[in-house]
Amino acid sequence: xxxxxxxxxxxxxxxxxxxxxxxxxxxxxxxxxxxxxxxxxxxxxxxxxxxxxxxxxxxxxxxxxxxxxxxxxxxxxxxxxxxxxxxxxxxxxxxxxxxxxxxxxxxxxxxxxxxxxxxxxxxxxxxxxxxxxxxxxxxxxxxxxxxxxxxxxxxxxxxxxxxxxxxxxxxxxxxxxxxxxxxxxxxxxxxxxx
Numbered sequence: 001x002x003x004x005x006x007x008x009x010x011x012x013x014x015x016x017x018x019x020x021x022x023x024x025x026x027x028x029x030x031x032x033x034x035x036x037x038x039x040x041x042x043x044x045x046x047x048x049x050x051x052x053x054x055x056x057x058x059x060x061x062x063x064x065x066x067x068x069x070x071x072x073x074x075x076x077x078x079x080x081x082x083x084x085x086x087x088x089x090x091x092x093x094x095x096x097x098x099x100x101x102x103x104x105x106x107x108x109x110x111x112x113x114x115x116x117x118x119x120x121x122x123x124x125x126x127x128x129x130x131x132x133x134x135x136x137x138x139x140x141x142x143x144x145x146x147x148x149x150x151x152x153x154x155x156x157x158x159x160x161x162x163x164x165x166x167x168x169x170x171x172x173x174x175x176x177x178x179x180x181x182x183x184x185x186x187x188x189x190x191x192x193x194x
Contacts, residue, residue, distance in 0.1 A: 040066060045181050054190075055097040061090035062186075069173065080173040081163035087176055087186075088120065088160050091153075094189040095123045102192075106138045107131050120160070123189075124153040141192045149192060152185050 040063055041051035051059065065086035072078035100115045109126045112118065127135075127150040136143050159176055162168060168176075180186040 050187070055093055058090045058093040058097065058186075061086045061093055065090065073170075076170065078170070079167045080170055081168045083173055084159050084163045084168045084176055087180055088156050088163075091156055091180065091186055091189070092118075092120050094186060095120065095153075098189045098192060099123060102135060102138070102140045103131075106134055106140065120153050120157050124150055124157065127153070145188070145192060149188050152179070152188060155179065 039048060041048045043066055044051065044062060051062075054062075065083045068083035068086060069080065072080060072083075096115050096118060100118065103109065103123065103126045104112055107126055109122070109131070112122055112126065127146055132143055132146040132150075135141060135146060156176075159168070159172075162172070
């Protein structure tokens with residue numbers, strides 16, 4: 001059948017075949033680019049070296065928060081409370097990792113039990129005016145840093161209450177992410193180590 005075509009027609013068919021092959025090659029290249037996986041650290045807006053240095057439980061909580069966000073991202077009416085919970089858990093793990101020993105030894109707050117039983121509220125309550133002065137006097141950070149941390153802990157507790165009794169909509173989750181990730185609030189407890 002191809003033998004019966006003129007040279008001009010054969011040339012057009014060959015040109016069409018070349019165009020189709022080059023278009024397929026372009027599509028495969030585009031698909032390959034789309035499939036490039038972005039690391040969790042990049043999705044969270046953290047440097048890879050910073051993320052790798054985070055405590056393991058904190059990394060796990062951040063990954064779970066990211067997974068929950070991905071799971072519900074296509075539903076604008078979804079409740080993102082689970083993601084907010086995991087971001088709060090990551091903040092708690094940062095406090096447990098960096099602040100438990102200085103607060104326990106310097107302040108010895110009443111009811112401040114084993115590390116695994118501490119809560120955001122316990123860390124916030126320990127950071128009253130006298131507690132902050134004692135920590136600063138003991139060489140643990142500066143007063144302004146402790147005040148900022150206390151405000152962040154109180155704010156995150158409010159988000160947890162909203163997650164429990166109300167709904168965390170996607171715009172609310174973006175605010176949580178801004179405070180904890182973009183503004184690096186999640187790292188604040190780790191910076192208080194001295």
